[in-house]
Amino acid sequence: MKKDIELVADVLVIGGGPAGTWAALTAASKGSKVVLVDKGYCGTSGATAPSGTGVWYVNPDEESRTKAKLGRFELGGRLAEDTWMNRVLDQTYENMNQLSAWGYPFPLNEEGNPHKTGLQGPEYMRLMRKIVHKAGVKILDHSPALELLADEHGVGGAVGVRQQTGETWKVEAGAVIIASGGCAFLSKALGCNVLTGDGYLMAAEAGADFSGMEFSNAYAISPIFSSVTKTAYYSYASFYYEDGSIVEGAGSKRGRSVIAKKISEGIKVFAVLDQAPEEIRPFLRISQTNFFLPFDRLGIDPFKDKFQITLRLEGTVRGTGGIQIVDETMKTLVQGLYAAGDAATRELICGGFTGGGSHNAAWAMSSGTLAGKGASEYAQRTGVGNRDLKGLSSVPITVGNSTFKTAEYVRAVQEEVMPYDRNLFRTEHKLAGSINRLDDLWKDIRNGSISIEGNAIKARESVAMTLTARHMFNAAINRKETRGMHKRIDFPQIDANQHYRLISSGLDEISVRPKPVEQEAILK
Structure with a gap:
């Protein structure tokens, strides 16, 4: 089906928060043609835009850096990796200094120097939109992606809809960066109602894996x-x-x-x-x-x-689980697909625990920068080409009438993830019950179809939340201990034999396997 808007780019960025804007800006600075699509209005939507946030900004001296790395190391269950913490601290330091050079109004300390350990979301994201636009990035606001496009060579773009006009769009790209945020399950936490796990769903449909999804409660x-x-x-x-x-x-x-x-x-x-x-x-x-x-x-x-x-x-927005990445370019297991910000696992720098801001804000800007660089280099190396791309949606997106039970699916997922006695205080019995109910829900979802002429955006959100919850609980039932924010009432202690990551994979069948954590150099 021909789309109302058809574009070609080197890099497509899905998401317009801090991770997405840093990714788009970096890719553009490397000479790539970039399109950024946002579910809301880039610069005002998402968890960062309406709030003030601390930032993990640390001076580059050994004593300060070591103290910073150890700050949440134990709380996170010793799952953070020294190499990644160093990488993010370095990149965040550089990015925050760049913001100062661009004119961000940091408050002054007693010595008259900018105090760079925090950002006001409205000013920060307003500035990021301005800089991204100045860099030549084409921004499509109120234009959520509905599905990725791919062929045998990997991901090559996405299609979506413009909420205000009803127009459909298609972007073919050499590389795609998912920076669409995490999943808060429509809990009404400030700035989070656009964060429904859409990027997780699209990544899983393309064949990507997840890491740390048990740390999403x-x-x-x-x-x-x-x-x-x-x-x-x-x-x-x-x-x-x-x-x-x-x-x-x-x-x-x-x-x-x-x-x-x-x-x-x-x-x-x-x-x-x-x-x-x-x-x-x-x-x-x-x-x-x-x-x-x-x-x-x-x-x-x-x-x-x-x-x-x-x-x-707040789910994965303030949790640490997300799409697994394979190296410092922020690429996933899928060719041409990259992840950044809350969409990507944050275990690498804070293990199984993080609070608000701080590490989260640092991860967003640094992973976005790294993804922008990695995706740009990949796209320029491989080109866009003339590809026979197909949509990857796990539920057919069609033209015409649809009876997709969106509201029913949303309520059913929320009944599993929101109660404290199911998601916060976990046991084998409760987790197994949630998994069975969610699996039945998924089967029902897979038998349906989504109409592009109906509210396809909300329908896809319900599918994304269902898949996110299934990965969360399948990882949680496989971690038979209490570590980080993952609490098992039936296994209340940390178990040294379970000092590993849990990688979850799949759509219809969710599989979970352990992955070793690299030796933490800070303990040597």
């Missing part, structure tokens, strides 16, 4: 009346029951588990940021203005007034 504290998940601020919080008594253990390192157990028992939990020193409260407001907006609208002073909280699932 991240939950973040949020007021019940807000979508903002800035858990770092709750280090200043006291937690209370409705009667005003303290929730013991809620403020500890295992506090989220304590809170989750109480909420799952139907007990309301409240917080107040009463431990924040008076002198830093103005700074907290400046650094995360969107955190305070919902409170201000309701006339709540979060430093003095108690407010009810919940835990919102």
